[in-house]
Amino acid sequence: MKKTIFSFFLITVFSFVFARQSSLNSSIERGKKLYEQYCLTCHQADGGGVPKMNPPLINTSYVTGDKQKLVQWVLKGSTESVPIDGKYYSNNMPPQAYLKDEEIADILTYIRNSFGNKASAITATEVKGIRAITK
């Protein structure tokens, strides 16, 4: 009996982990396609950006750090001359508020887990919540 309960517990844990992993993978997969469509021109195929013009998405707390700040960057874009990790980038970023919550979640989950980045996924629910408080 104990054995059965233990096996059941293990299967539950594994399937939970597996489901989580596969949903992460499919989010990254969808995010990659969306990245190519909406982001790649400026941030480049390798996520390395363009020196002085478009900031890199690699090795920066802007991408792997605070989720709210990152989601708002996508929703509002940027026309400010602000230093990013000590460097200035001149091109304006258009707001991407027209993207659906799930699309933004997929794109950001993709860039947070690509180009050498490793950070937690962002969910559509999180994007929705941040959009609601973003003007």
Add this chain to the structure above:
Amino acid sequence: MKKIFFFTILFFILFVVANQSYGRSGKDTTKNTASGQLVPDADNAGLKLPNGFGAIVADTGLGAARHLAVTSKGDIYVKLEDLKDGKGIYYLHDADGDGKFEVKTGFGNYAGTGMAIRNGYLYASSNTDVYRYKLDANEKVSDTTPEKIITGLLARHEHESKSVVLDNDGNIYVNIGAYSNACQKQDRTKGSPAMNPCPILDSAGGIWQFKADKPNQTYGDGTRYATGLRNVVGLDWNTDINALFVMQHGRDQLHDLFPDMYDTKQSAELPAECMYQLKKGDNAGWPYIYYDQVQHKKIQAPEYGGDGKKEAGENAIDPVVAFPGHMAPNGLLFYEGNMFPEKYMHGAFIAFHGSWNRAPEPQKGFFVAFVPFKDGKPSGDWEIFADDFAGSNQIMSSNTAKHRPCGLAQGPDGSLYVSDDQGGTIYRIIYTGK
């Protein structure tokens, strides 16, 4: 006794002769040949050049080396876009004549792009101002206190750099780039309408003319010499026909903004990067039109009702040369030297910084191109002159290019200098063929 004296003298003479020839051959193995000619680096500084040409890494480690100017003594002043040890201008001097600069001193506490020498002055620009410094009898800046010539120019995030060139009549020309891609209400935003008329053009998106020697000039003291130029970085005064020539960076993102009209391949090639000859009052048409180098036509911009085919811009000038899109021409130089073969005399060299806006297609540029000229007009097709700055044949992401050509200048001996704002290198290209 006489014999000993004789042998002593003989040995002395032999010693001196041996030493001299040793010294000379010692120099041979460095950079100069016995005749005093420069010797290119064994790998031509990593560049691919036409037969008979060679290149020397004259300097490295300068960081974002933008435009540069050479004095009649062969010394270089280079403007940096990022301060190096707190300095924005570097003076480079080759003390031993091997083609490499050993002496480097910095001054000027502002970053920028523009650098030019005319009538005994060195001119330098930040992104908002233009300064000058008096050159002494050795063509050196001995007093590094700048004299502010022009002030208060617009720098609003995009296309901020100010390039400068001077004519022979006491005028200085300054590029003021448009702080926009295509004059949409919301820059680079799909679906955002164009502003019509484009309000940017009153104070940017053109070339302004000022006096070269009058301090503290602002917009009101200058003249909008030419308009409808989105962004110019490379420009030069053609002394053969006494005229201003500029290289325009064409607009970006035709596919991103109008995916139904332009596919990614068209968007990579279009619009042309244009060379224009400018007279006072000229209009090159931005943002209302762009030049399509495939159709050889001025095409109405899609933001202003165009569909990729409709012609417009009857009042806009035509380019002198049209290059493929997005290659980012950052330097222009008309060659008036005696070192290069006849073909190159009076022709135009263009430093292409290299594209970013061709993705998902491979990037393009990262080379110095040449256009032959006769009587101030192109006399043949453009060609690649110096290639392989990027260090790879296929660049997909422009951040992987090792070097990016930016400025051009001609040495008193006819050498061509190329600055690189990615790898911080100054290249010296020489002709060694016969």
